[in-house]
Amino acid sequence: MKSHSLFVSRNSLAVLLLAAIAVTSCGKKAPVIRTPPPVPVAENRTTALPAVPGAPTATLTVEPSSITPGQSATLRWTTTNANDVSLNTGIGTVAASGNRTVNPATTSTYTLTANGPLGSTSATATVTVAAPPPPPVTPSRGGTQSIEQRLQAELHDALYEYDSNNISDDARAILTANANALKIIFREFPNASVNVEGHCDERGSAEYNLGLGDRRASSARDFLVQLGIPADKLKTISYGKERPTCTEADEACYQKNRRAHFSSGQ
Amino acid sequence: MKKTLTFLLVAIAAIALGQSPTITTWITGSGAKPALAVIDFRGAGSQPYMDKFNATLFGDLNGSSVFDMRPKGMYPLGNPQRPEDLRTEDNNQGFALPDWAGAPVNASHLVFGYTAAQNGVLVLSGWVYDTRQANAQSAQLLAQRYVGTLDEAGAIKVAHEFANDIIQKFGGAGSLLGSRIYFISDRGAGTNNWEIWSVNWDGTDQKPLTRLRSLSIQPAISPDGEKLAFTTYAKGRPRIMMISPETGRELPFLNQEASMNATPSWTPDAQRIFYASTASGTSQIYSAGFDGRGFTRISRREAIEVEPKVNPKNPDVLLFVAGPGNQQIYRMSALGTQVQRVTNGEGEASNPSWHPDGQHFAFSWTRGYTKGDFNIFLADAGNPLDFVQLTHSEGRNENPSWAPDGRHLVFASNRTGVSQIYTMLADGSQVKQLTTQGKNRSPVWGVK
Numbered sequence: 001m002k003s004h005s006l007f008v009s010r011n012s013l014a015v016l017l018l019a020a021i022a023v024t025s026c027g028k029k030a031p032v033i034r035t036p037p038p039v040p041v042a043e044n045r046t047t048a049l050p051a052v053p054g055a056p057t058a059t060l061t062v063e064p065s066s067i068t069p070g071q072s073a074t075l076r077w078t079t080t081n082a083n084d085v086s087l088n089t090g091i092g093t094v095a096a097s098g099n100r101t102v103n104p105a106t107t108s109t110y111t112l113t114a115n116g117p118l119g120s121t122s123a124t125a126t127v128t129v130a131a132p133p134p135p136p137v138t139p140s141r142g143g144t145q146s147i148e149q150r151l152q153a154e155l156h157d158a159l160y161e162y163d164s165n166n167i168s169d170d171a172r173a174i175l176t177a178n179a180n181a182l183k184i185i186f187r188e189f190p191n192a193s194v195n196v197e198g199h200c201d202e203r204g205s206a207e208y209n210l211g212l213g214d215r216r217a218s219s220a221r222d223f224l225v226q227l228g229i230p231a232d233k234l235k236t237i238s239y240g241k242e243r244p245t246c247t248e249a250d251e252a253c254y255q256k257n258r259r260a261h262f263s264s265g266q
Numbered sequence: 267m268k269k270t271l272t273f274l275l276v277a278i279a280a281i282a283l284g285q286s287p288t289i290t291t292w293i294t295g296s297g298a299k300p301a302l303a304v305i306d307f308r309g310a311g312s313q314p315y316m317d318k319f320n321a322t323l324f325g326d327l328n329g330s331s332v333f334d335m336r337p338k339g340m341y342p343l344g345n346p347q348r349p350e351d352l353r354t355e356d357n358n359q360g361f362a363l364p365d366w367a368g369a370p371v372n373a374s375h376l377v378f379g380y381t382a383a384q385n386g387v388l389v390l391s392g393w394v395y396d397t398r399q400a401n402a403q404s405a406q407l408l409a410q411r412y413v414g415t416l417d418e419a420g421a422i423k424v425a426h427e428f429a430n431d432i433i434q435k436f437g438g439a440g441s442l443l444g445s446r447i448y449f450i451s452d453r454g455a456g457t458n459n460w461e462i463w464s465v466n467w468d469g470t471d472q473k474p475l476t477r478l479r480s481l482s483i484q485p486a487i488s489p490d491g492e493k494l495a496f497t498t499y500a501k502g503r504p505r506i507m508m509i510s511p512e513t514g515r516e517l518p519f520l521n522q523e524a525s526m527n528a529t530p531s532w533t534p535d536a537q538r539i540f541y542a543s544t545a546s547g548t549s550q551i552y553s554a555g556f557d558g559r560g561f562t563r564i565s566r567r568e569a570i571e572v573e574p575k576v577n578p579k580n581p582d583v584l585l586f587v588a589g590p591g592n593q594q595i596y597r598m599s600a601l602g603t604q605v606q607r608v609t610n611g612e613g614e615a616s617n618p619s620w621h622p623d624g625q626h627f628a629f630s631w632t633r634g635y636t637k638g639d640f641n642i643f644l645a646d647a648g649n650p651l652d653f654v655q656l657t658h659s660e661g662r663n664e665n666p667s668w669a670p671d672g673r674h675l676v677f678a679s680n681r682t683g684v685s686q687i688y689t690m691l692a693d694g695s696q697v698k699q700l701t702t703q704g705k706n707r708s709p710v711w712g713v714k
Binding site for chain 1: 458460481483484497502503504525526528529542544547548549570571572573587589590591592593614616617630637638640664707708
């Protein structure tokens with residue numbers, strides 16, 4: 001469109017217009033001066049060349065080829081000699097050439113299929129979806145597990161010496177971890193309460209062990225309260241030696257039974 | 267006085283056995299027991315039931331520990347069935363009292379009689395004669411008729427009744443007739459749960475009293491047999507529940523607000539109970555009315571205290587168990603004063619059970635054994651260092667409780683591998699197993 005020769009200059013056009021007005025105003029019908037239609041400009045495209053009949057061709061690219069979940073990528077494709085072009089993965093028939101935005105959740109390979117009178121061909125492109133980063137180390141997803149499941153999975157028994165309710169160093173570490181877990185659990189189960197159960201091994205009398213188990217439960221409860229667990233969320237209950245976790249008559253089993261155990265109070 | 271004399275008699279034997287003499291004397295009695303010959307009774311129209319009858323009669327008399335039971339193998343062949351059969355002289359054939367008084371029987375008293383089916387019922391006629399009386403009329407000590415159903419149960423019933431009368435006639439505290447034992451059983455209770463059950467003193471008529479399907483433990487029958495207190499988790503945390511043993515119905519009982527109210531026991535008048543509660547923090551002794559009202563704290567210590575047991579003769583005195591540091595038996599006044607340890611600090615001691623005399627008590631103790639290996643002991647509350655051991659590590663033996671006759675004890679033992687209920691005489695003899703099904707423990711002996 002830069003060919004000046006094809007157009008009258010602005011100045012000459014103004015002269016022509018003034019001349020035309022002068023003529024008209026004289027009452028005489030002046031001949032209409034027509035600007036010749038522009039010559040079509042040849043487009044600067046190679047595809048503008050007449051297609052040579054032959055086998056279909058297909059190209060498919062994706063940009064970017066690697067994404068993280070939630071991001072999208074653009075598929076671009078071209079085909080020749082095809083009268084039926086389709087993309088798989090549920091997209092279906094598409095134009096002979098085009099682009100399309102996709103956001104796959106996992107690594108996906110797209111296949112472009114071009115069918116023409118003289119056969120068919122296909123091209124593929126793969127979008128790599130990076131694995132999601134690991135979740136923060138929180139115990140588990142709230143709402144999917146009952147509080148009892150959470151307590152049994154995340155809290156551990158604090159163990160005691162024979163005829164004692166003293167919190168040992170080991171028990172201190174366990175109760176501290178339990179307190180941290182309880183804080184999260186109570187956030188997710190704001191109306192929950194937890195039983196702090198006191199248990200004993202089988203050797204002392206059943207009656208005395210009821211009193212001893214109560215002391216164990218109380219000492220564990222008091223320790224958790226010191227670490228910021230609300231006292232009204234914790235209910236002590238002594239089972240004495242009535243609910244053992246094992247029944248072998250050896251120290252390994254006795255030790256397992258001398259415990260503060262945590263269960264749902266709901 | 268009598269006690270001092272008998273002390274001298276048995277002191278040598280007792281020392282030889284390594285046991286302290288006084289408590290042994292108390293257990294074995296005066297040593298001058300009536301020597302009883304009990305003829306096998308026969309039945310007219312009731313003979314099929316007589317084996318059971320004779321076994322029951324002999325068993326009750328023997329079990330009372332009131333008598334020196336003369337062995338049947340020494341009896342003469344002739345056996346009187348009624349006073350009309352007696353002669354003044356029979357040349358050792360058996361129809362004269364001297365035949366029984368002399369060697370080899372050496373019986374001081376003869377028990378004889380018979381049963382008969384009469385008008386569709388079983389009638390027992392029973393007599394007790396003093397064999398050393400020359401005159402048969404003055405020799406008659408007891409003559410009684412009893413009526414039962416015409417079946418084995420009826421025969422057993424009249425045998426128990428006759429035995430009871432004989433024991434009382436000789437100054438025994440009565441037989442065990444009609445008394446029942448309350449205990450806990452896992453039968454029908456669900457996993458790790460216990461129900462309250464009861465059984466006749468002889469092992470018959472076992473039945474559950476509760477169907478709470480919970481942890482229900484520590485039964486305590488009132489001295490009059492009208493109420494049963496126990497500890498149950500039926501409402502979550504351990505609470506005392508009161509029921510009528512007759513109907514099984516729950517009676518009102520006010521529990522203190524506490525993580526634990528447990529180990530109830532009764533005052534002799536059945537008007538109040540003592541129990542352990544954590545209402546003030548650690549487990550301490552409280553008392554309350556039988557409806558739980560008017561509770562007051564008795565002990566004020568930092569110890570773990572359970573199992574208060576009121577002296578049956580002096581309600582101002584309690585035994586109880588305290589720890590930590592080797593649980594031991596202590597005593598104190600009903601006001602919580604004058605606390606002193608009763609057991610000597612060895613091993614672990616628990617389950618004090620007052621004898622009806624208010625002087626002696628049975629308990630379980632690990633003295634001489636490893637932790638948890640409890641045996642039944644007896645001690646004199648006035649001199650608790652004077653004790654005797656009744657079981658000898660045949661499994662774990664716990665929860666002794668006195669029969670109303672003061673001669674028998676019931677206890678729990680796992681000597682067969684599973685805890686069951688047993689009775690025995692106060693000297694540790696005549697051990698009888700009452701339960702065989704399921705697991706059973708924590709027995710207490712009630713008057714009915």
